[in-house]
Amino acid sequence: MKIETLAIQSTQMPDANAGAVVAPIYLSTTFERAADGSYPHGFIYSRNDNPNRQLLEKSIALLENGQVGLAFASGMAATTALFQALKTGDHVITPNDAYYATNVLLEQIFAHWGLQFTKVDMTSLRAIEEAIRPETKLIWLESPSNPLLRISDIQAIATLAKQHGIYCAVDNTWATPIWQKPLDLGADIVMHATTKYFGGHSDILGGMLVLKEDNALAQRLRDIQKLTGAVPSPFEAWLTTRGIRTLAVRVKAQTANAQALAEYLTAHPAIEIVHYPGLTSHPQFAIAQKQMTGAGAMLSVQIKGDATQAMAVTQKLRLFTTATSLGGVESLIEHRKSVEGAQSPTPDNLLRVSVGLENMDDLIADWAQALASL
Ligand SMILES: *Cc1c(COP(=O)(O)O)cnc(C)c1O
Numbered sequence: 001m002k003i004e005t006l007a008i009q010s011t012q013m014p015d016a017n018a019g020a021v022v023a024p025i026y027l028s029t030t031f032e033r034a035a036d037g038s039y040p041h042g043f044i045y046s047r048n049d050n051p052n053r054q055l056l057e058k059s060i061a062l063l064e065n066g067q068v069g070l071a072f073a074s075g076m077a078a079t080t081a082l083f084q085a086l087k088t089g090d091h092v093i094t095p096n097d098a099y100y101a102t103n104v105l106l107e108q109i110f111a112h113w114g115l116q117f118t119k120v121d122m123t124s125l126r127a128i129e130e131a132i133r134p135e136t137k138l139i140w141l142e143s144p145s146n147p148l149l150r151i152s153d154i155q156a157i158a159t160l161a162k163q164h165g166i167y168c169a170v171d172n173t174w175a176t177p178i179w180q181k182p183l184d185l186g187a188d189i190v191m192h193a194t195t196k197y198f199g200g201h202s203d204i205l206g207g208m209l210v211l212k213e214d215n216a217l218a219q220r221l222r223d224i225q226k227l228t229g230a231v232p233s234p235f236e237a238w239l240t241t242r243g244i245r246t247l248a249v250r251v252k253a254q255t256a257n258a259q260a261l262a263e264y265l266t267a268h269p270a271i272e273i274v275h276y277p278g279l280t281s282h283p284q285f286a287i288a289q290k291q292m293t294g295a296g297a298m299l300s301v302q303i304k305g306d307a308t309q310a311m312a313v314t315q316k317l318r319l320f321t322t323a324t325s326l327g328g329v330e331s332l333i334e335h336r337k338s339v340e341g342a343q344s345p346t347p348d349n350l351l352r353v354s355v356g357l358e359n360m361d362d363l364i365a366d367w368a369q370a371l372a373s374l
Pocket of ligand 1: 074075076077099142146171173174193194195196205206207326
């Protein structure tokens with residue numbers, strides 16, 4: 001079955017009670033035991049599991065071609081669970097260009113618990129190989145990366161990880177399984193901020209881990225999920241499965257808009273550079289072509305000018321709301337450095353764009369008027 005069909009099929013829940021076509025929301029925190037003490041429907045207590053979360057977990061695992069899906073209250077809660085599965089003294093290799101909070105989490109929280117980490121340029125296999133130590137347990141990738149849209153070679157890195165007995169995890173939030181399937185490329189774990197494209201409407205927080213195999217790590221992560229309790233509510237799980245039903249059409253249409261906008265901006269004299277893996281000028285275009293079936297709907301632009309001029313562009317744009325986050329139906333723009341803070345390596349003139357579902361011509365016309373006045 002193709003992913004578009006799977007997205008619909010996997011989010012249906014047969015309802016013996018009323019024949020509802022759309023899954024009901026089960027708000028109950030607790031589930032009845034039978035006379036013999038068993039739980040006839042498999043549910044005990046909502047932190048452990050509930051019907052809406054189970055539907056979501058099964059659906060995303062299927063979309064990513066994994067055996068186990070685990071839902072969390074946010075993307076960061078999912079990332080946290082994976083780091084919590086490691087031990088004091090273990091070592092993690094992370095990208096130097098990544099979702100900002102991922103490295104801050106390691107620096108500010110996990111360093112206190114004795115988890116070591118090294119940030120590397122994930123576009124260089126040699127840099128990754130040089131960072132491997134006997135204690136290295138996990139290579140964490142993000143491709144395309146944040147905010148520079150760098151592409152790392154998932155297959156090559158997963159192979160390297162395997163040779164050294166190291167887990168390979170991929171933050172697949174930006175590509176989504178519509179365009180990229182890291183588990184098929186050899187990764188062990190996929191992480192998602194379902195807050196973004198899965199939810200798709202900027203109205204829920206959620207996170208997901210998908211494991212290729214139901215192994216000891218999967219069991220450990222299940223325990224962490226249930227015991228630490230950073231789980232989505234049934235309503236958020238329901239909204240996420242609702243989002244999955246339109247994921248494919250949204251991501252494809254948004255990507256078509258992003259490609260057109262990237263091409264327009266690349267040719268514009270007020271733009272220094274466009275970072276988008278769908279452009280032949282992208283330094284890792286060939287790897288993107290190899291491992292992605294589409295380039296996604298995120299792009300970053302560096303304008304010819306400084307931070308103040310970059311900020312001015314965000315104010316002149318009428319159809320792009322100045323706000324953080326991404327993956328919703330509405331276009332957003334963000335001056336990333338001022339969000340990340342002064343110590344961030346992100347260029348001053350960089351604007352990160354989440355391209356929405358609006359009409360492509362309107363979006364391009366909006367940029368034309370905003371840049372004309374620069
Ligand atoms: C948003 C995001 C996260 C974090 O997800 P939250 O739901 O905000 O906790 C992690 N990685 C990437 C690439 C993201 O875009």
